[in-house]
Amino acid sequence: MKTATATINLFDDNTLWNNLKDGDEKSFSMLFERYYADLVRYGNSLSLFEEKVQDCIQDVFTDLWVYRNSLQESVVVKAYLLASVRKRIARLHERDHIFRKTTTTDSIAFLLEFSVQHELVDDDYATKEKVNHLNKLLNDLPARQKEALYLRYHQGLTVEQIAEMLDVNYQSASNLLHRGLLSLRKEWKGSFPIILLLSSGSF
Template identity: 30%
Template sequence: MSIQEEKGKTLWSEIKKGNKIALSTLYNDHFQTLYEYGYRIYHDKELVEDCIQELFIRLWSKRESIQIRGSIKSYLLVSIRNAIFNEVKKSEKFFPISQEEVQLNFKVDYTVDSEFFKDHLQDDQITKLLEGFNKLTGRQKEMLYLKFFEGMSQEEVADIMGITVKASYKLSARALANLKDLMGISAPLLLSILEYWKRV
């Protein structure tokens, strides 16, 4: 178990005991991750921020009944994804849209208040990576983002995206193959690049 996962479990244990400072710490630790992921799903800053606020209000009010079996980060990502889709459904009730349509807008770039690429903006590989990445389908982009940019396990990615583990492996393999072709590089080189960013 990573240090982050261990800290998350400790904080959740304290939250269940009624520790508001632990809730605040959990919020501060994960706000940026939730915001960046949420904003990439749906480009509405206010809606995403409201969903994050509601998520933590729910965590506090339902803390005694909520059961978190995996990592707290995985639970929060699942929750924010579902919350955003539910809010979009409400706001688009006169013009119904599906999750697939929302996911078409999923994008990774330099513009979501992220420090992710801060020290590498001149790197040609990053330019090629992002150009290729954003030509993938929405589901493929989300898959690789969660797996490599957020460092989630294949099982966690499947849980977050609401698909089976088997389907997640197929989607991951297809996304990597497409990205490799779009970047014009070998599979081993692509994996080494993505594994590097997983460690940033």
């Protein structure tokens, strides 16, 4: 397993993407293995139907291979894949009438629960009760704010990429992040920085 992982990590995303465009099946498989777990995790945050989420991810990769000749030359692969899965799930919601019909992805609710682990916070900075309070603050945020924070601090996306994924302009995406952090900072009484907790926590 370690050998396989090491082999995958030898190639950066751009190299694998360009090789995929040229029809290299091994590069296609490497991208699938590199991002499948992240895509499943994110997909499950947008839908309660795990099997359908996996189907959506399979469809995204099928389209990648079938339409590889028309793929953009330069993309941020992780952001592209996350956005593709989000759009695919949105279409699934529309088709199945799970949510109201819409031409955007606004109606998708972010479902994952955020959890800052007690062991990540030194007792000198916060008590167990304070960490529990922080988790509650995080999970009480509006779904769009929580999703924006997840994409920024757990998936490492830029504000521009988040804006594109959520189908909003740059300022709206920036506002989502700002309001989410502002709300947390207003209520968080611990001395451990919120940003570090967001980056270290898990969904």
